[in-house]
Amino acid sequence: MTTQFLVEQIQKKESFLCIGLDTDLDKIPKHLLDQDDPIFAFNKAIIDATHHLCVAYKPNTAFYEAYGIKGWQALEKTIDYLNSNYPEIFTIADAKRGDIGNTSTRYAKAFFEDLGFDSVTIAPYMGRDSVEPFLAFKDKHTILLALTSNMGAFDFQTKMVNGRELYKEVLEVSKSYENSENLMYVVGATKATFLTEIRKIIPESFLLVPGVGAQGGSLSEVCKYGMSKNVGLLVNSSRGIIYASDQLDFAQASAEKAKEMQLEMSMELKKR
Numbered sequence: 001m002t003t004q005f006l007v008e009q010i011q012k013k014e015s016f017l018c019i020g021l022d023t024d025l026d027k028i029p030k031h032l033l034d035q036d037d038p039i040f041a042f043n044k045a046i047i048d049a050t051h052h053l054c055v056a057y058k059p060n061t062a063f064y065e066a067y068g069i070k071g072w073q074a075l076e077k078t079i080d081y082l083n084s085n086y087p088e089i090f091t092i093a094d095a096k097r098g099d100i101g102n103t104s105t106r107y108a109k110a111f112f113e114d115l116g117f118d119s120v121t122i123a124p125y126m127g128r129d130s131v132e133p134f135l136a137f138k139d140k141h142t143i144l145l146a147l148t149s150n151m152g153a154f155d156f157q158t159k160m161v162n163g164r165e166l167y168k169e170v171l172e173v174s175k176s177y178e179n180s181e182n183l184m185y186v187v188g189a190t191k192a193t194f195l196t197e198i199r200k201i202i203p204e205s206f207l208l209v210p211g212v213g214a215q216g217g218s219l220s221e222v223c224k225y226g227m228s229k230n231v232g233l234l235v236n237s238s239r240g241i242i243y244a245s246d247q248l249d250f251a252q253a254s255a256e257k258a259k260e261m262q263l264e265m266s267m268e269l270k271k272r
Ligand SMILES: O=c1ccn([C@@H]2O[C@H](COP(=O)(O)O)[C@@H](O)[C@H]2O)c(=O)[nH]1
Pocket: 020, 022, 060, 094, 147, 148, 149, 150, 186, 187, 188, 210, 211, 212, 213, 214, 215, 236, 237, 238, 239, 240
């Protein structure tokens, strides 16, 4: 998917919501456990109930890998279902990969070609040759971890390197990568006040922003400091939406939570 198409979807739906499909068999409604593939059954119900309120879905691959081959099959069915039924949706494999060049190429093929995701999250620690293999794919997006939402972000990401914080070094240096126009960045909603500085370095790049809801980040702060001319934000909520209820009405309950966020986003878009 092109960035332009994503921006058009955001304007059309008045939403920059990304719903995280962090599907956990211990948390989904018990009645689904009788199904052949309870993970896919849950995802399908959530997607059908919420697709008009969001522009992106982000399965975190950990939740699928944890169930072995069955989990991976559920991930494949989920992305196939999205691509076949809702091609206007931007898809993110939250896999946090990155390795030496030839290995990164295989990861890129797995997520972009075999599975058919629009984007994948990548850890920048191994540097240029670990990231550029992902950037080589046209109309696919590489979402680099810049400043993450967790407390451990302060262990390394804010430490000084070459006279600036490491997360700023990641932003600056990655701009020189080949095909850097295919880069997006992860910035945690819990670090919203850092967004002013971040926007000075990457004024228009798209940011994937996890950490609202369960982790305590504020949507209005993210918008205040992080919104760019073309919006430039995909704000993710996983647990806060998909586990709104563990009863028969779970999909409807998730749609209500998603609607609350979409309305808030629509108001933020009108403020610009
Ligand atoms: O900095 C980061 C990077 C990734 N995540 C992931 O996003 C979701 C957040 O889930 P919530 O339930 O909305 O808290 C989850 O998959 C994380 O692994 C992040 O939180 N922070």
